[in-house]
Amino acid sequence: MSNRIGPEHGLSGDSWAGLCSRLGALTDQLRETQAAGSLRWRDLVRSPLSEEHVDQVSEVADQVRAYYAESAPGGRCKHMVVLGIGGSALGNIALQAALRPQTHNLTSCKFRPGPRLYVMDNVDPALVGDLMLQLERADPGLQHTMVNVISKSGETAETAAQFLIFRDWLRRHLGAERAGRHIVAITDSSQGTMRAIVDREGYLNLPVPDGVGGRFSVLSPVGLFSACMGELDIAHLLAGAADMDRQCSESDPHRNPAAQLAGMLIEFATNRGKPNHVMMPYSNSLYMLADWYRQLWAESLGKRIDLDGREVFAGATPIKALGTTDQHSQVQLYREGPNDKVIGFVEVERFAHDVTIPSGLGVEALSYLEGKTLGTLLNAEKRATEYALVESNRPNYTIRMPEISEYTVGQFLMLWQVATAYAGLLLHIDAYDQPAVETGKVATFGLMGRPGYEQWAEKVDKSLGG
Amino acid sequence: MSNRIGPEHGLSGDSWAGLCSRLGALTDQLRETQAAGSLRWRDLVRSPLSEEHVDQVSEVADQVRAYYAESAPGGRCKHMVVLGIGGSALGNIALQAALRPQTHNLTSCKFRPGPRLYVMDNVDPALVGDLMLQLERADPGLQHTMVNVISKSGETAETAAQFLIFRDWLRRHLGAERAGRHIVAITDSSQGTMRAIVDREGYLNLPVPDGVGGRFSVLSPVGLFSACMGELDIAHLLAGAADMDRQCSESDPHRNPAAQLAGMLIEFATNRGKPNHVMMPYSNSLYMLADWYRQLWAESLGKRIDLDGREVFAGATPIKALGTTDQHSQVQLYREGPNDKVIGFVEVERFAHDVTIPSGLGVEALSYLEGKTLGTLLNAEKRATEYALVESNRPNYTIRMPEISEYTVGQFLMLWQVATAYAGLLLHIDAYDQPAVETGKVATFGLMGRPGYEQWAEKVDKSLGG
Numbered sequence: 022m023s024n025r026i027g028p029e030h031g032l033s034g035d036s037w038a039g040l041c042s043r044l045g046a047l048t049d050q051l052r053e054t055q056a057a058g059s060l061r062w063r064d065l066v067r068s069p070l071s072e073e074h075v076d077q078v079s080e081v082a083d084q085v086r087a088y089y090a091e092s093a094p095g096g097r098c099k100h101m102v103v104l105g106i107g108g109s110a111l112g113n114i115a116l117q118a119a120l121r122p123q124t125h126n127l128t129s130c131k132f133r134p135g136p137r138l139y140v141m142d143n144v145d146p147a148l149v150g151d152l153m154l155q156l157e158r159a160d161p162g163l164q165h166t167m168v169n170v171i172s173k174s175g176e177t178a179e180t181a182a183q184f185l186i187f188r189d190w191l192r193r194h195l196g197a198e199r200a201g202r203h204i205v206a207i208t209d210s211s212q213g214t215m216r217a218i219v220d221r222e223g224y225l226n227l228p229v230p231d232g233v234g235g236r237f238s239v240l241s242p243v244g245l246f247s248a249c250m251g252e253l254d255i256a257h258l259l260a261g262a263a264d265m266d267r268q269c270s271e272s273d274p275h276r277n278p279a280a281q282l283a284g285m286l287i288e289f290a291t292n293r294g295k296p297n298h299v300m301m302p303y304s305n306s307l308y309m310l311a312d313w314y315r316q317l318w319a320e321s322l323g324k325r326i327d328l329d330g331r332e333v334f335a336g337a338t339p340i341k342a343l344g345t346t347d348q349h350s351q352v353q354l355y356r357e358g359p360n361d362k363v364i365g366f367v368e369v370e371r372f373a374h375d376v377t378i379p380s381g382l383g384v385e386a387l388s389y390l391e392g393k394t395l396g397t398l399l400n401a402e403k404r405a406t407e408y409a410l411v412e413s414n415r416p417n418y419t420i421r422m423p424e425i426s427e428y429t430v431g432q433f434l435m436l437w438q439v440a441t442a443y444a445g446l447l448l449h450i451d452a453y454d455q456p457a458v459e460t461g462k463v464a465t466f467g468l469m470g471r472p473g474y475e476q477w478a479e480k481v482d483k484s485l486g487g
Numbered sequence: 488m489s490n491r492i493g494p495e496h497g498l499s500g501d502s503w504a505g506l507c508s509r510l511g512a513l514t515d516q517l518r519e520t521q522a523a524g525s526l527r528w529r530d531l532v533r534s535p536l537s538e539e540h541v542d543q544v545s546e547v548a549d550q551v552r553a554y555y556a557e558s559a560p561g562g563r564c565k566h567m568v569v570l571g572i573g574g575s576a577l578g579n580i581a582l583q584a585a586l587r588p589q590t591h592n593l594t595s596c597k598f599r600p601g602p603r604l605y606v607m608d609n610v611d612p613a614l615v616g617d618l619m620l621q622l623e624r625a626d627p628g629l630q631h632t633m634v635n636v637i638s639k640s641g642e643t644a645e646t647a648a649q650f651l652i653f654r655d656w657l658r659r660h661l662g663a664e665r666a667g668r669h670i671v672a673i674t675d676s677s678q679g680t681m682r683a684i685v686d687r688e689g690y691l692n693l694p695v696p697d698g699v700g701g702r703f704s705v706l707s708p709v710g711l712f713s714a715c716m717g718e719l720d721i722a723h724l725l726a727g728a729a730d731m732d733r734q735c736s737e738s739d740p741h742r743n744p745a746a747q748l749a750g751m752l753i754e755f756a757t758n759r760g761k762p763n764h765v766m767m768p769y770s771n772s773l774y775m776l777a778d779w780y781r782q783l784w785a786e787s788l789g790k791r792i793d794l795d796g797r798e799v800f801a802g803a804t805p806i807k808a809l810g811t812t813d814q815h816s817q818v819q820l821y822r823e824g825p826n827d828k829v830i831g832f833v834e835v836e837r838f839a840h841d842v843t844i845p846s847g848l849g850v851e852a853l854s855y856l857e858g859k860t861l862g863t864l865l866n867a868e869k870r871a872t873e874y875a876l877v878e879s880n881r882p883n884y885t886i887r888m889p890e891i892s893e894y895t896v897g898q899f900l901m902l903w904q905v906a907t908a909y910a911g912l913l914l915h916i917d918a919y920d921q922p923a924v925e926t927g928k929v930a931t932f933g934l935m936g937r938p939g940y941e942q943w944a945e946k947v948d949k950s951l952g953g
Contacts, residue, residue, distance in 0.1 A: 025950075107815025122617035126593060127603075132624060137593075143812045144868070146842045146861040147891075148771045151588035153842075158598060179811055181853050182844050182864055189845040214852045235815075296825055297763070297804060305614045316816035323820030325879075336824025338763060340806060345645055346609045348927055349573025349701075350782035354789030356923035358802030359762055376612045376619075378648050379655040386680045387647050389937035395612040398648055398935060402610070405930035408947045412926060413791075425613075457822035460878060461814055464871035469864060471855035481874045484491075 026414040030295075030360055032288060040284045044274040047446045051439075052270065061232035062438060065240045066262040066431075070230070075256050078242050081205060081225055082249045085167060088202055093164035100156055101136040101250055104183040105171035105243075108235025109207075110142035111313040112244035112434075113171075118309035119430050120253050135251035136167065144179045153190060163194040163203065167250075171207040171243055173229045175215025178465055184215075207242055234453055236317050239434055254427045261431025269439040279436055283443030289363045289416060290337040291448075298337055299355065302367035303344035303403045306425055310367075311341035314437050321441045321452040328449050335448045345402040352406060356413040364410055364417035367433075368403055371424045372396045492880040496761075496826055498754060506750045510740040513912045517905075518736070527698035528904060531706045532728040532897075536696070541722050544708050547671060547691050548715045551633060554668055559630035566622055567602040567716055570649040571637035571709075574701025575673075576608035577779040578710035578900075579637075584775035585896050586719050601717035602633065610645045619656060629660040629669065633716075637673040637709055639695045641681025644931055650681075673708050700919055702783050705900055720893045727897025735905040745902055749909030755829045755882060756803040757914075764803055765821065768833035769810035769869045772891055776833075777807035780903050787907045787918040794915050801914045811868040818872060822879040830876055830883040833899075834869055837890045838862045 023031030032040075054060055064070045090096040103113050117125065117138050126137045139152055160166050168187045172180040191200035201222050208215040210228040219226045227242035238244060240262055245255045269279035289295040298318065300311040323336030342351050344366065355364060378398070380391035390398070403419075410417045420436075422429045445452025467477025489497030498506075520526055530536050556562040569579050583591070583604050592603045605618055626632050634653045638646040657666035667688050674681040676694040685692050693708035704710065706728055711721045735745035755761040764784065766777040789802030808817050810832065821830060844864070846857035856864070869885075876883045886902075888895045911918025933943025 106812060110812075111816065122621075123614055124617045124621040127621055127625075129624070143771055143809065144861045144864050145769075145771045146838045146840060146865070148589055149861060150840045150842045151590045155588075155590040155593055158595070159593075176852055177815075178856065178864065178868070179815075182856050182861060185844050185846075185848055185853065185856060186842060186861075189847065214850060218848070218850060296827070303611075305609055305611045319817050319820035319824070323822075323824030325823040334823065334825050336820050338806070338820065338824065338828075340804070343609065346572060346576075348924065349643075349645075350577065351785050352927060353921045353923045354785035354802050354804065356789075356926075357791040357800065358785070358789030358804065359800050361762070362804070372612045374612060374616045376616045376652060378651050380651075381655065382651055382684070384680060384684060386642055387651065389932070389935055390644070390648050390651060393935060395610045395615060395648060395652075398610050398644065398931075399612070401934040402644070402927070402931050404947060404951065405927045405934060408930050408950050409923070409926040411950055413923070455819045457819045457875070457879070458814065460822075460875040461818060461868070461871045464874050465864075465868050466855070468867035468871055469855055469859060481870060484874050484877055485870065 025411055026416060030293065030414045030416060032285070032293075036288070040288055041274040044277070044280040044284045044443070045272050047443055048270070048272045048274075048277065048280060050446060051442060060442070061230060062234070062237035062240070063266060065230065065233065066259050066266050066435060071259045071263065074242055074245060075259065077227060078245045078249045078255060081227055081246065084225060085205065085250065089165065089167075092199075092202075095165070097130070097165065098136045098167045098250065099130060099165035100160055100167065101138050101247060102152070102156075102166065102168045102187065103138065103140040103171060103247055104168060104180050104187060105140070106142045106177060106179045107316060108238050109171035109180065109243055110140050111236075111316055112239025113138070113247045114140050114142070115239070115309040115313040116244060116248045116253065116258075116430065117251060119306050119425060120248075120427060121251060123305060138247055138251060141183055144182055149183065149186065157194075163191060166191075167203050167205065169205045169207065169247065170215070171229075172215050173209050173235070174213045175208060175218060176213070178462070178469070205246070207246060236320055237438055239313065240431070257427035258431040261428035262435035263431075265432040265435040266439065269436065279439035280443050282436070282440040283447060285418070286337065286363060286440075287444050287447040293416075295361050295363050295416065296337045297340055297362040299340045299342050299351075299362055299364045300367065301342040301344050301347065301364060303399050304367065304369045304425065305343065307367055307369070307422075308341065308343045310430070310433060313434075315339040315341055317437055317441050318444075320455050320458075322444055322448060322450065323457075324448070324450040325457070326450075328451060333448075333450070335450050337444075344406065345399060348402065348406055352409070355415060356409060360415060362415070364415060366403055366407065366417065366419040368400060368419055368421050369396075369425055370421055373424065491877055492882060496759065496880045496882060498751070498759075502754070506754055507740040509913075510743070510746040510750045510909065511738055513909055514736070514738045514740075514743065514746060516912060517908060526908070527696060528700070528703035528706070529732060531696065531699065532725050532732050532901060537725045537729065540708055540711060541725065543693055544711045544715045544721065547693055547712065550691060551671065551716065555631065555633075558665075558668070561631070563596070563631065564602045564633045564716070565596060565631035566626055566633065567604050567713060568618070568622075568632065568634045568653065569604065569606040569637060569713055570634060570646050570653060571606070572608045572643060572645045573782060574704050575637035575646065575709055576606050577702075577782055578705025579604070579713045580606050580608070581705070581775040581779040582710060582714045582719065582724075582896065583717060585772050585891060586714075586893060587717060589771060604713055604717060607649055610648055615649065615652065623660075629657060632657075633669050633671065635671045635673065635713065636681070637695075638681050639675050639701070640679045641674060641684060642679070644928070644935070671712070673712060702786055703904055705779065706897070723893035724897040727894035728901035729897075731898040731901035732905065735902065745905035746909050748902070748906040749913060751884070752803065752829060752906075753910050753913040759882075761827050761829050761882065762803045763806055763828040765806045765808050765817075765828050765830045766833065767808040767810050767813065767830060769865050770833065770835045770891065771809065773833055773835070773888075774807065774809045776896070776899060779900075781805040781807055783903055783907050784910075786921050788910055788914060788916065789923075790914070790916040791923070792916075794917060799914075799916070801916050803910075810872065811865060814868065814872055818875070821881060822875060826881060828881070830881060832869055832873065832883065832885040834866060834885055834887050835891055836887055839890065
C-alpha cells in the first residue's frame, strides 16, 4: 500500500476501497455465469463431478496396477511416460514436483510409491531419444512401462508425433497385442481423432471433460490420473480445491482471496505501470506450480480484442522465480531496475522434515547458523527480501501455505484459477480462448506438408524468406 | 526491422545505422578497459590463463578420480554434490544440462560418463534432506560421494549452511579424517573464511580467480571443475569461447554479434518500450543456458544509479521460455498481449541423434507427420512461431547453433557475456556490481542472530511488523 512504498507505486486506501466495491459486483456476475453452466472447470471440484472423477480415475489406476501385477515378474508399473503439452502436461508436472520428493525418479522401487514419471512436453529429439534409450536399458522388454497420452483432439502436432513414436516403440518391444495394454489415453469422450484411435485399439481411457479448457484441466482426469498412479491422495486435493472454491465465492472481497489477488494485480498492471507479475515460492517443490500458473495467467489474459471488439492488447506477463536461489540472480533487478513488477512470494510455514545446521566447525563467522534449521534460514531470507523490496518501494505480497500437502496444493490451484476468472472480468476480455495460438498451428501444418495447408507454407516463406 | 513489423515497433534502417556507429566506439572503449586489466573475465579464455585453468582443473579431477579408484570397491566417484548459489551454481547446471542427456542422473554407472551431478542451489530443507536420504540409500557409506563447495568468501549464508550440513554428514559416515578427502573447495586463493577452512582442513581446492564476479565465472574453475568431472571437453569449451571473444572484438558492428545483440536489445528496451527479453531455445538441453543468462542480464544491468550518479532505474527483464513447450503456454501473450518484449529464439540446426516419426497407424489426419523427424517438426514449429510473431508486429531474432557441443556452448556463453558488457556501456551503468543484494544479506544476518547485525533485525521488524 502507499503508506509503505509511497503514493507513486503503492495503492491508496481509497483506490483499494473503490476496487473492492467493484470486485463485489464481479462475484455476483461469476455466480450467474456459473449457474448458466459456462464455468465447467469450477464444477470439477463440486459434487457430483468430483466424486465421479475420483472413482473413474481410481478404477483405471487399479486396472493398470492389476495388469502389471499379473503380467510381469516383479509386477508393478515402474515407468509412466506422459505424452502431452501445455495444459496436458503442466498440471501433471506441478503435482508431482510439489508432492513427491525432487529425488522421486532417482529412488529405487523399494522406497518409491508409484512409478517414475516422465512428462514429455516437447518434441526435442534429444529429450525423446534419450528417454527411450534410458527405458530400454532400465526395462528391456518395457514390461513395466506405461504410456499415458493426453490430448483432447489428438491432433496437436507435438503430442501426435510422440504418440506415433511411443506406440510404435511399444509394439516393437511388446508385440502389437500387448502394446495396447500399456497405453492409457485421456481424451474427448465422444469425438475427435484420438477418440477414434482409442475406440479402434481398445485402450483404457479417461475423459477430458466437456467445456474445460486445457489450462483449467488440472483438477480433471488430465491432472488426476498421473497423481493417482503416484499414490497421491486425489480426493484430498479436490477437497482443498473445493474449500478454496467456497472461500472464493464470498461476495465480500475481504473474505475472498481470489478477488483480492486479481483486483490488486490487475490494478497494478493497468493503472500503475506494473504489468509483470513474479511468482516466487520459497520452496523448490512449489516452483513448478509457478510454471503451471504461467500458462494460466498468460494464455487467459493476453488478448488483443476485448469483449466489445476493441483492440486492447490486454495481459500481464507472469514470471517465475525461486527463493532463495533467485535472490542471487534476479533480486538486484527487482529492487533497482524498472519498477514494473509485483512480486508474489509463496512461503511454507512448516516443512515436513526440516534439517538442522550442525555445530562443530568452530569458525566464528559462521557460528550464528549453528543449531538453526534450514527452514528458519529459508524463511528469514524471504523476510529479508520482502524488507529489501519494501525499502525500494517495490510492491509485493505473500501467500502463506501452512504446509505442503494435497489439500493446500488443491487450494492453491483453485485460488489462481478463480483469480484468473476475476482478472478476465476486470480486463473485460474472454479468458477462455487462445486465438493467437491458431496461426502457429496451421503454419506448422503447412511447413510439415499436411494436405490442405499448402498456402500456409507459402505465406511463411514469403514473410520470412525461403 | 520496421519494414517487417512496422515503424511503431520495428527499428528503421536509419536508427540501426546510428546505433552501429555508436557501437563501433564502444568496442574501442572495451578494448582500452580490457588493456587496463579490469575485464578479467575475458582473460579466462585467453592464454595463459585458459591453459593454466585447464591444467589445474584436470589435475584436481585426476586426483579425485585416483582417490576413488583406490579407496572404494567399485572405485569411482559416482555422486557429485555441488554446494553453491547464483553464479556458483548456474554455470554448472547449464553446462551439464546442455552437454549431457536429460537422463544423465538416471543412467547407471555402466553407461554414464562421470558422476551424477546434484547442484544444491537452495536451502530448502526438502531439497537438501531428500538428497541426503537418497545418497545414503544409493551409497550407504558415502564412499562414492564427493562434495564440491563453491564460495569465494565462504560467508554466503546459503552455501555456508549447506557446507556445515554436508561436512558433518560426511564426517558421520566416513569419519573425520576420510571426510576431508571427499570435499573439493573452489574459493579465493588467498583470503576469506572458506580459504581459512580449506587451509586448516587440507581440502583439495581450486581458485575463484581474482577480479571475476560470480556471474562471469562459468569459464573459470567455478564452472569448469564439475564439467571436467563429467568428462566434458573443457579445452574445447574454452576454444569456442575464445573464438567468440575474437569475433566480438571486431570494431565493425556488422561483424560483431555481441555488439549487435546488445545494441538491438537496449534500443528496444530504452526507446521502443520493450524492456522484456525472452530467451526461447527450441531445445530442452539449452533451457538452462537461458537460466544462466537470466542472472547475467538481470544482475548486471538492473541498476538504480548510473555512472554519473543519476537515478535511472536501468535494466531489462530477462525471461526464459522453451520451444515448442511454451507455444502452448506463453505465445498467446507474446502475440496478443502488451507489445513489450523482444523474443530471442535459439535454434539447433543438427541434433546428434534425431528420431524419425514412424508410419503405420493409418490415420489420415496424422499421416503428414509420418517419415519426418522430430528435429524437422521442432524447427518447423519454431519457424511457424517466428512467422506468427512477425504477423503480430512483435520483434524477434534467431541465434542458430549448428549443433550442441562444447565448442558452440562456449561460443554462446562468451557471446552473452560480451553482449552484457556492451549493454552496460550503452546504459552507462556499472555492469559488475550488485549493490541491492547487500540489504537482503545483512537483514538475513540480523534475523538469524549473527552478532553485530542486531540493528537489522530491528529495522525489519519495524518495517514489516513483528
